[in-house]
Amino acid sequence: MLALNIFAQQVAADTAPKVFLVLALLVSLFGFGTIVVGRRTREPVSEIPSQIATQTAVKSAESVRDRLSKARDAFTGAISIALTHSSITQQTWDELEEALLRADVGVATTARVLGPLRELVKIKQITEPRDLISALRKEMTAQLSQNIRELNFDASLKAPNIWLVVGVNGAGKTTTIGKLSAQQRALGRSVLLAAGDTFRAAAGEQLETWATRSGAEIVRGAEGGDPSSVIFDGIARATSRNIDLVLADTAGRLQNNTNLMEELAKVRRVADKGSGKVTEVLLVIDATTGQNGLTQAKQFSLATQVTGVVLTKLDGSAKGGIVFAIETELGIPIKLVGLGETIDDLVAFDAAEFVSALFN
Amino acid sequence: MFETLSSRLGGVLKGLRNRGRLTEQDVTQVLAEVRTALLEADVNVTVVRDVVERIRTQAVGATSSTALNPGQQIIKIVNDELISMLGGETLKIMYASAPPTVVLLAGLQGSGKTTSAAKLASWFKSQGRQPMLVGADLQRPAAVEQLRVLGAQLNIPVFSAPGDPVNTAALGLAEAKSLGRDVLIVDTAGRLAIDEEMMRQVKDISKAVKPNYTFLVVDAMTGQDAVTVAQAFDATLSIDAVILSKLDGDARGGAALSVKHVLGKPIAFAATGEKLDAFEQFHPDRMASRILGMGDMLTLIEQAEKVFEKDKAEETAAKMLEGEFTLADFLEQLQQLKKMGSLQGIMGMMPGMPKELKNAEISDDQVSRTEAIIYSMTAQERANPELINGSRRTRISKGSGTTVADVNRLVKQFTEMKKMMKQMGGKAGRGGKASKGIKGSEMPDELAAALSSRLGPR
Numbered sequence: 001m002l003a004l005n006i007f008a009q010q011v012a013a014d015t016a017p018k019v020f021l022v023l024a025l026l027v028s029l030f031g032f033g034t035i036v037v038g039r040r041t042r043e044p045v046s047e048i049p050s051q052i053a054t055q056t057a058v059k060s061a062e063s064v065r066d067r068l069s070k071a072r073d074a075f076t077g078a079i080s081i082a083l084t085h086s087s088i089t090q091q092t093w094d095e096l097e098e099a100l101l102r103a104d105v106g107v108a109t110t111a112r113v114l115g116p117l118r119e120l121v122k123i124k125q126i127t128e129p130r131d132l133i134s135a136l137r138k139e140m141t142a143q144l145s146q147n148i149r150e151l152n153f154d155a156s157l158k159a160p161n162i163w164l165v166v167g168v169n170g171a172g173k174t175t176t177i178g179k180l181s182a183q184q185r186a187l188g189r190s191v192l193l194a195a196g197d198t199f200r201a202a203a204g205e206q207l208e209t210w211a212t213r214s215g216a217e218i219v220r221g222a223e224g225g226d227p228s229s230v231i232f233d234g235i236a237r238a239t240s241r242n243i244d245l246v247l248a249d250t251a252g253r254l255q256n257n258t259n260l261m262e263e264l265a266k267v268r269r270v271a272d273k274g275s276g277k278v279t280e281v282l283l284v285i286d287a288t289t290g291q292n293g294l295t296q297a298k299q300f301s302l303a304t305q306v307t308g309v310v311l312t313k314l315d316g317s318a319k320g321g322i323v324f325a326i327e328t329e330l331g332i333p334i335k336l337v338g339l340g341e342t343i344d345d346l347v348a349f350d351a352a353e354f355v356s357a358l359f360n
Numbered sequence: 361m362f363e364t365l366s367s368r369l370g371g372v373l374k375g376l377r378n379r380g381r382l383t384e385q386d387v388t389q390v391l392a393e394v395r396t397a398l399l400e401a402d403v404n405v406t407v408v409r410d411v412v413e414r415i416r417t418q419a420v421g422a423t424s425s426t427a428l429n430p431g432q433q434i435i436k437i438v439n440d441e442l443i444s445m446l447g448g449e450t451l452k453i454m455y456a457s458a459p460p461t462v463v464l465l466a467g468l469q470g471s472g473k474t475t476s477a478a479k480l481a482s483w484f485k486s487q488g489r490q491p492m493l494v495g496a497d498l499q500r501p502a503a504v505e506q507l508r509v510l511g512a513q514l515n516i517p518v519f520s521a522p523g524d525p526v527n528t529a530a531l532g533l534a535e536a537k538s539l540g541r542d543v544l545i546v547d548t549a550g551r552l553a554i555d556e557e558m559m560r561q562v563k564d565i566s567k568a569v570k571p572n573y574t575f576l577v578v579d580a581m582t583g584q585d586a587v588t589v590a591q592a593f594d595a596t597l598s599i600d601a602v603i604l605s606k607l608d609g610d611a612r613g614g615a616a617l618s619v620k621h622v623l624g625k626p627i628a629f630a631a632t633g634e635k636l637d638a639f640e641q642f643h644p645d646r647m648a649s650r651i652l653g654m655g656d657m658l659t660l661i662e663q664a665e666k667v668f669e670k671d672k673a674e675e676t677a678a679k680m681l682e683g684e685f686t687l688a689d690f691l692e693q694l695q696q697l698k699k700m701g702s703l704q705g706i707m708g709m710m711p712g713m714p715k716e717l718k719n720a721e722i723s724d725d726q727v728s729r730t731e732a733i734i735y736s737m738t739a740q741e742r743a744n745p746e747l748i749n750g751s752r753r754t755r756i757s758k759g760s761g762t763t764v765a766d767v768n769r770l771v772k773q774f775t776e777m778k779k780m781m782k783q784m785g786g787k788a789g790r791g792g793k794a795s796k797g798i799k800g801s802e803m804p805d806e807l808a809a810a811l812s813s814r815l816g817p818r
Contacts, residue, residue, distance in 0.1 A: 098405055101399060101405050101584065102404075102405055102584045104402075104583035104584050104585070107396050168581070168606070168609070169470070169472065169606060170469070170470025170471060170579065170606075171470060172469070172470055178501075199634070201505070201506045201507075201510050201513075202502040202503075202505035202508075202509050205501070205502035205506075206500070206501045206502035206503075206506075209502060210501065223509075254608060254609035254610070255609070255610070256608075256609060256610040286579075286581075287585075288468060288581075288582050288583060288589070289581050289582070290402030290581060290584065290611065290614070290615065291402050291583065291612070292402070292581045292609065292611035292612075293583075295611075313468070313469060313552070315552060316468065316552040316553065316554060316585070317552070317554050317585055317588045317589065318583065318584075321583075322583065341499070
């Protein structure tokens with residue numbers, strides 16, 4: 001095994017084309033891996049789980065905004081304790097850190113935003129917990145204010161604008177497209193939906209429902225067909241009918257699936273080749289997503305040059321703090337926020353509101 | 361993207377490589393790194409606190425081990441603790457004496473309920489049951505249609521009726537009874553845990569079908585909120601077990617630990633791919649390594665088991681150690697390896713791989729060029745590359761559409777590799793059999809700790 005290790009180091013150090021060595025390394029590792037396998041044991045499956053008494057609280061329907069503020073209320077606590085103290089102690093810092101971590105901002109980003117404040121406290125420029133929290137809010141909001149958040153629509157184009165929507169499975173791409181379509185129709189633009197999710201069963205039907213609801217056209221391909229060609233056809237149809245905007249749906253994919261990411265990169269290339277122009281590539285991120293969101297943003301950007309983030313499902317109890325890291329570390333602006341299931345629930349991102357919600 | 365636990369610990373432990381025992385002060389430093397690693401894996405803050413305390417008690421004064429250095433020892437303690445927290449009770453389905461056995465699925469929007477419903481139905485079918493699916497998600501456009509398509513692919517009946525989901529579920533149960541299906545899986549709409557109206561609705565569905573099992577579907581990419589969601593669904597529905605979805609992604613999956621810890625209910629299944637049979641029972645040991653960023657070694661080994669013929673692999677390994685490995689053997693191994701999926705992906709799962717290697721591009725193009733070169737050789741040349749002289753080289757490069765330099769490089773690298781293999785064989789020879797020659801200090805920390813966890817104390 002030592003030899004394998006050295007071998008690995010050498011392969012890594014060698015700058016010459018090393019495909020063969022890498023392959024050889026893999027092959028040899030597997031030769032030995034299989035020997036190790038022989039010694040594995042398996043645990044028997046047993047036992048059934050216990051039950052826990054159920055209880056539930058029930059109330060009548062509320063508006064989305066009410067629900068949103070309700071979600072926030074449930075999470076006061078951490079910071080409010082800090083506020084009761086008269087001086088800044090280790091506990092204050094711990095509470096601030098914990099609040100950010102709980103909001104999925106991430107360890108590294110949390111350390112990054114708290115670092116400069118520690119300096120200010122050290123030189124006694126800040127002495128009160130209340131001031132510390134508002135300084136932190138201000139700083140985080142400032143870090144989010146460098147980006148342009150409007151959706152790019154080039155009205156001078158003679159051909160359709162194309163907005164490509166990408167993301168992992170279940171993030172909310174199709175729903176986002178439905179809402180976008182309705183909003184863009186309301187602005188007086190003609191819209192065509194290209195059903196590029198040819199993989200998931202009935203994804204086309206789902207998009208068709210949204211097309212009908214929003215008064216948009218739709219181009220669908222065969223289930224299991226080539227998504228690039230569906231999107232290409234959509235663009236061609238939109239061009240021939242003088243449609244302003246093509247919203248291109250894509251199948252959800254996990255960013256470590258190389259083949260599917262390559263397929264997506266092709267979708268982007270093909271969309272670029274058509275008669276229209278890709279003016280927006282929106283990455284949809286679910287607010288419940290943890291640290292993996294950063295990897296998602298990196299990989300999807302590599303494949304499709306993402307121009308903006310849509311943060312969905314922010315009306316739940318999750319705060320979506322990972323998008324703070326995405327915008328400040330990768331420079332991809334958060335453009336829209338999804339707050340519910342109706343068409344009006346897709347709204348422009350507001351940095352100050354978002355940051356203050358992180359602490360509530 | 362994130363450092364593995366062992367690389368984090370590396371700096372802290374450098375000073376005490378040669379000391380057998382960890383002092384309390386060492387442990388505090390080490391635990392800070394453990395905490396960070398767990399947080400980066402999305403384990404809930406509160407849960408992290410508990411885990412770290414459990415580990416502290418074990419780590420202080422941990423006895424020195426001959427097999428493991430302090431770093432490996434800590435990783436082993438953490439790994440074992442996570443395994444025990446993730447494991448424990450497993451779920452064994454007890455089928456209802458009066459069929460059907462009803463399974464209710466619930467979860468947030470986009471967590472993967474509909475796909476999991478179909479995969480679960482397929483699993484029951486593979487257990488010799490006759491499942492039926494009920495589409496009670498009348499909220500999301502075409503959700504029922506999606507379930508119908510999946511059901512048709514699996515040849516499993518799907519029932520749904522428009523109108524009210526509670527009523528639909530009840531009708532579905534009646535239908536299953538009249539058709540004599542013995543398992544009924546009810547798919548419900550995604551809902552937010554704080555949406556009281558929707559939570560009441562799912563509770564009503566539960567009352568209407570009286571499920572034998574209620575599964576919460578949790579996305580493996582979920583962050584801190586996993587705890588809140590799990591608690592809320594458990595309070596409403598009394599969850600029996602969890603299905604972890606999208607585990608084929610590269611999220612560390614700390615949510616699994618959070619949910620297991622707060623609910624105390626087993627994680628029964630993991631969804632591991634796009635295909636409908638990519639659904640398996642949950643393995644706590646693999647999840648532990650994954651949360652610690654140790655590469656999914658065991659998954660890798662299992663995948664290898666599927667495609668590699670064991671006898672042949674052992675034969676090849678023996679050949680390698682004796683330096684009798686030929687290009688023909690290499691080609692054969694490469695074909696097997698390719699069956700496991702993208703080589704890049706495999707490389708990424710390998711623990712302890714140098715970063716440069718993990719990031720090395722291995723395109724299909726390069727692989728097929730390598731294959732082409734070997735294919736263009738005669739059997740004798742594959743067995744004995746030293747035969748390859750100038751004119752043979754030109755022939756091979758022409759035959760494979762590559763350059764003479766490419767052929768040269770391949771032959772040179774193959775010779776190097778063989779030498780390396782032989783050296784390894786010499787080492788192993790002194791220690792007895794190849795696998796017994798492995799010593800803790802000579803392999804990547806993660807691998808040592810993972811193997812040690814599996815093989816038990818020495």
